Amino acid sequence: MSVRLRIIAAMKQIAEEQQVKLPPLNDELSLHETGFDSLAFAILVARLEDDLGIDPFTISEDAAFPLTVGDFVRAYENVPA
């Protein structure tokens, strides 16, 4: 599974657990519009770290937190494995 698909799968899983209704996900969707609160994002980042072995937001001190789903996925894709 590609990084993108794993991220989408993890988001769907968390949305179900947190009883959040996810809108259709596309790159332009702002993270705010996903309905995820900060706890849901914290869970997402922790699980992706276990799954992919990386946490792009901790590696780089000055990394701005992404604004859209596309930015979020690219943050993971751009980290050298």
Next chain:
Amino acid sequence: MSPREVFALRDYLSPELRGRTLSDARHQVSLTDVLSHTCVGGRLRELSGRSVLLSVSGQLIAGLAMIELDGIARRMLLCPPDLNPDHVQALIEDADIDVIVTDEPRRWTDSGIYLIIGAHLPEEPAKVVARTERATEWLMLTSGTSGVPKIVGHTLEGLCGAIVAEGPARGTPPVWATFYDIRRYGGLQIFLRAVVGGGSMVLSEYGEPLADHVARLSARGVTHISGTPSHWRKLLMSGAAAGFAPRYVRLSGEIADQAVLDGLAQAFPNASVGHAYASTEAGVGFAVNDGREGFPASLIGEGRDGVEMKIVDGSLRVRSKRAAHAYVGKRASALTDSDGFVDTGDMVELRGDRYHFVGRRGGIINIGGLKVHPEEIEAAINSHAGVRMSRAKSRRSPITGSIVVADVVLAPESAGRDKEIREEIFAQCRASLASHKVPAVIRFVEALNVTPAGKLARSDA
């Protein structure tokens, strides 16, 4: 020389009570004729009135030395086997130690203590029968994980307070055992019950595989046994409990949640299963024998048997004749507040008519500014039938600062159902915990570390 009101362990060891033994994996010693023997070469005159550091490798010899030294030495500091050697010098100074009783004399040649008395097995016949001279002060160490442990001072009378209150065991004399080391408060309680209450005792052995230990307990006919919930969870997980049939099972030292109480009731259908509250500082507080977690709110207040309890700022405070009388040492802090209450640091919460332990004050983890007790999360996870034990801890998060994660050990019968069980645990936690307490990640692990004091290891969290 021996005022009648001063009693020591030897005064409970009547030669009329036959067939009593103290054993470990290698030796068995008769408690019936222990008074006519010595494990310190009969050098009690040199030990009279001295401050003794008791540092021996095994529990059997430790127990025999306690019996021999009590009522002779001024004070006796019990060293648990996991004592950090770097802390010894500070303890020697704080407790004014002037004699070391040890089975490893060479280890102590540089200690600066000139009198070192060798302890050894087998015991040899004593030339003179010892007589109680004084009330020896019993010094125990706290089991905290960091820094020099605190020295806690007790009297035998205080240590035996709960034993005397319960009265002697009825029927056949009990055979006691504990997963604790007897140089820790929880283990010492069992040792004292065996000596004072007229029974026998089977000691645990450091490094002995659990299955071998339990086989030994069965073979020696152990009827009464205690340990921490972590000890018991390990036993339940091991499958070694089959064939072992104690009639009295007790938990102490950690929070006994409903899952472990139910697990033990199922594993030992003919046993009385109960949990007790005790700490090295506060002594034995109370026992709960109704099979339920927590304790009745009616226990708070004046109480019985000289134990008085109150809740202040969420923590249990105990004023009791069984409590230690002081921390010992030059820089020792006060053990009690000005009214004589010990702040146990154990946090409780009233739910209905029962108080439930929620965790240690010092163990609180901070999740995005909200305070969380890991024990509360573990209790929610452990309530899943497929789980044997768990540990919740915080993990840093770039989003919220920190999140809760949990390591979980599954019961053997849960094998192959990881995904399903993970989802069930999440669902159960969401149903019973506030959202910030629900673990973000659940990891299945083979085992969780338990400290030498029998408590779930949290230091690597």
